Amino acid sequence: MDTLSVGFMTFAFFLGAGNMIFPPMAGFLAGDNYLPAMIGFLCTAVGLPLLGLIAVAKAGGSIPVITQKLPSWVGLAIACAIFIIIGPAFAAPRAGLVAYEMGAVPFLDGANATTQALYSVIFFGLAMVLALFPGKLVDSVGKILTPALIVLFAILAIAAFLFPQDPIVAAQGAYGTEPFTKGFLEGYGTMDALASLVFGMLIVDLLRKKGVTESGQQARYLSIAAIIAAAGLCFVYVPLFYLGATSSELGMGADTGGVILTTFVQQVFGSFGVVMLGAVVTLACITTVIGLLSACSEYFGELVPQVGYRGFVVINAVFCAVVANVGLSQLIAISIPVLMMVYPIAMALIAFCFARSYMKNERVGLILMVAVSTLFGLIDGVSAAGVNTSQLNFLPLYDVGMAWLLPTIIATFIALFIKADNS
Incomplete structure (x- = not known):
């Protein structure tokens, strides 16, 4: 081919x-x-x-x-x-x-x-x-x-x-x-x-x-x-x-x-x-x-x-x-909060594909990564939609719409050390 x-x-x-x-x-x-x-x-x-x-x-x-x-x-x-x-x-x-x-x-x-x-x-x-x-x-x-x-x-x-x-x-x-x-x-x-x-x-x-x-x-x-x-x-x-x-x-x-x-x-x-x-x-x-x-x-x-x-x-x-x-400009404006919510989940899935061969428990590791990226992606998306979430501004990179990044990296790292389920 x-x-x-x-x-x-x-x-x-x-x-x-x-x-x-x-x-x-x-x-x-x-x-x-x-x-x-x-x-x-x-x-x-x-x-x-x-x-x-x-x-x-x-x-x-x-x-x-x-x-x-x-x-x-x-x-x-x-x-x-x-x-x-x-x-x-x-x-x-x-x-x-x-x-x-x-x-x-x-x-x-x-x-x-x-x-x-x-x-x-x-x-x-x-x-x-x-x-x-x-x-x-x-x-x-x-x-x-x-x-x-x-x-x-x-x-x-x-x-x-x-x-x-x-x-x-x-x-x-x-x-x-x-x-x-x-x-x-x-x-x-x-x-x-x-x-x-x-x-x-x-x-x-x-x-x-x-x-x-x-x-x-x-x-x-x-x-x-x-x-x-x-x-x-x-x-x-x-x-x-x-x-x-x-x-x-x-x-x-x-x-x-x-x-x-x-x-x-x-x-x-x-x-x-x-x-x-x-x-x-x-x-x-x-x-x-x-x-x-x-x-x-x-x-x-x-x-x-x-x-x-x-x-x-x-x-x-x-x-x-x-x-x-x-309308183009309106559609772009509407899509931004949605993308801010969903992108972190996609990034977690991509990271999982690269990390899975090093995981002892793929199932629990993936659940952890997706749960964390979903939670913090939701925060970024809600903030991008104009909802006041200033009480969360202590989160790293919150102010630039990337509050999901560090927690997802940490979750991926933790997922590597979760023990296998031998049951």
Whole structure:
């Protein structure tokens, strides 16, 4: 099997909405602190998805396989939460919104709720049809679409460094005082660490269908694919961060990074560039949505066989089209508290995959790690939602929304020394 093609396909699945809208806006706000902010962003937006894919490779399966030692209802709740978040609730609708704002709005005389609703129906309707009848779509993603995306982003990267539009100015808000931490937290927004647990499952299933059935071979393919995808994401993020940092005037008034990116392309390449950017962004986003629809529908189809895979493809696509009409900036704002709650749990699962071979009691160790990460993730999420939790400000890293980190690390360390259950 073509390893490079699998790697390109993995990269294409990740290259969706958040990958293009978060870095320009983060770079714009970070200003002269864009380097530490970018490094923090890369830790969560590239490092964590890489670890997630490798974790799936080590576990030899999917989220249900990783959580099988938890009480069944807990594993089911975690899996459902992750699939819903990266599927119909947030990630997939956001991809459709980015495709609309960057692929349609620049060419409309008057973008409004009606055009957005119509576009959502067409976009998710097409994604639904392709997810229902995929044919050789996955192969074409790896061998045709991704190389085209790489060429486009190479042109964009060169333009970002050769034609900076504005001087780099002072950082704004939290980027002025804690740029690394703020960038680290912004990386959550891509949702790629959550998606890695789902896409890993999708790729393992694809490998099985291609005749790669031995777990060691699957792990090897998936690990190489993870490295290729991580390199590709860095290739996208670094120039987009710099583009945002050098758009101090160009980005004034923009509420998302997609607006900054579109304006830059308009300035440098003219209307032809906007057409090309819109086409490629639309293709990238629909590829991601197809992957998410397929993975989510496959999981829920096995969970509720009466509805089945195809039934859930239709249900998820319709739900996505409805949620997509919330609006991009509003959807991002709503998703932040939810991500702050769920990300720590995903991090605990990934950490468990790497630590489990050293544990004497995997079941109790995993329960401890998930319980601790859930508790402190809930604290961070409630705080991000605007609830006053100042009485907990004594917790390490509470003030930067990472109260979960140290307790989860300690729980993982303790889990290594819990004695085996010999009963």
